[in-house]
Amino acid sequence: MAKPNLALIPAAQGTKLYSVLPSDGSGDFDYTRGSSATRINAQGLIESVANTSSRLNYPLLDGKVVGCPHHLLEPQRTNLLTHSEDFSGYSSTNLNIISNQNISPSGVLNGTFLRPTTTNGGHQIYKNTSLTAGTNTLSVFIKAGNYSKFRLYFYDGTTAHEVYGDSLNGTIHSTNSTVKVESYGNDWYRYSVTATNASTSVGNYTIRVTNESYQDNWAANGVDGLYIFGLQFEAGSYPTSYIKSSGSATTRLAETATGSGSAATFNDSEGCLMAEISALANDGTFRSLTISDGTVTNRVMFSYLSTSNSLRAYIRNASGEVFSFTSGVTDSTTMVKTAIKYKENDFQFWVNGIKVGTDTSGTTFSSNTLDNLMFDKGDGGDKFYGKTKQVQYFDTALTDTQLEELTSWDSFSDMAEGQLYTIE
């Protein structure tokens, strides 16, 4: 295998995305995010990351960190709930709200205990709100106590967009919405409900503790309950990383990563771009990783497409489109190893060790054209929001054997771990 000219291997966070090669730092990406954010740290805990610092985010499988971190790049989102951890100001019915009763997913004793009373009726914590019509996502971390079943919803005056679940094992009982459940370890699960709601001035966000049969109205024993942490309501079709709020709606600004390499890094006549990446969701947008000249005229690009589970390799030069091939992937949120090879009359697209697209005609680029690797489509548009486990650039056209090796997993267990599958 040839040595890559440029290699981004996520291992440090700071004001750049740091590339291990070239060793002079010319492969580092300029990184921006004008607000704080959170990540999953090496211990599997939610941790705040300072303004302008890139994020190393560790993958969780069944609540435990597995394997190496990735860089996480996300769009702007706002937690519209003004208090995500302090629930003392929320309204309740037939329910006691007791702060700081359990170690939360942030590793701090700030999980809140919800204890339903002996009154026969609904047992809920809620916040009345107005809602703007659109697609929104409500999420919360829940941990079972001696009660574990719950109903989580946001109400738009007509419909409760909801999930009934069991926080003992992270399961879904029933729902009328898109629901995602993630295990955060120590028996915490993050449940999210995504739905398109109507506009209303009489809406609410609600968590109800239900009985064992998922009935809303019942009489509890007045002693037992369950725990919650990190309530978040955001505009968007999928949940993003936790945004802490304490007194006002809080925004995590969008992230950018650009400016890696120079004309000296990239070969205009032949080369290979390899990436191990995943999308955050199938959200109907384009998300790109590109070598370009700062425009969309000359570029070598990977893109997740607006069509679900579609990954495209695309090459264009001053003469027009040279190579465009789209491959279906099983799940765009699962890591893929992919590569593009470009050389005059020899263009290829590889995904997970398979050569999925070729073109044997076409030209490449004029000298000193390609000078910049960036997490967008070349001109700042179609920013890549996703997870990146590695990016490598080679200034030679690698052989099929080399590309197969580069885009393959080293072993079955390596593949399972990389794609966060459980082997049973």
Add this chain to the structure above:
Amino acid sequence: MGYGEIYNTTWWGNAIETASSIGTKPDFVSGQFTMDVRSGGVEAVKCLADWTHTTALKDLNN
């Protein structure tokens, strides 16, 4: 002590182990070192070391 067993201890432990196995590929070793300096400290030491080690050996045998 075999490859990979000391990477989690210290950055220097990682660098020494990696350098001893891929000493003829100084770019890989200096890449780790300069990245550590530029970033103010590599966090995922073993991940970087494993990639460097594996990739450098492949290059060495190329």
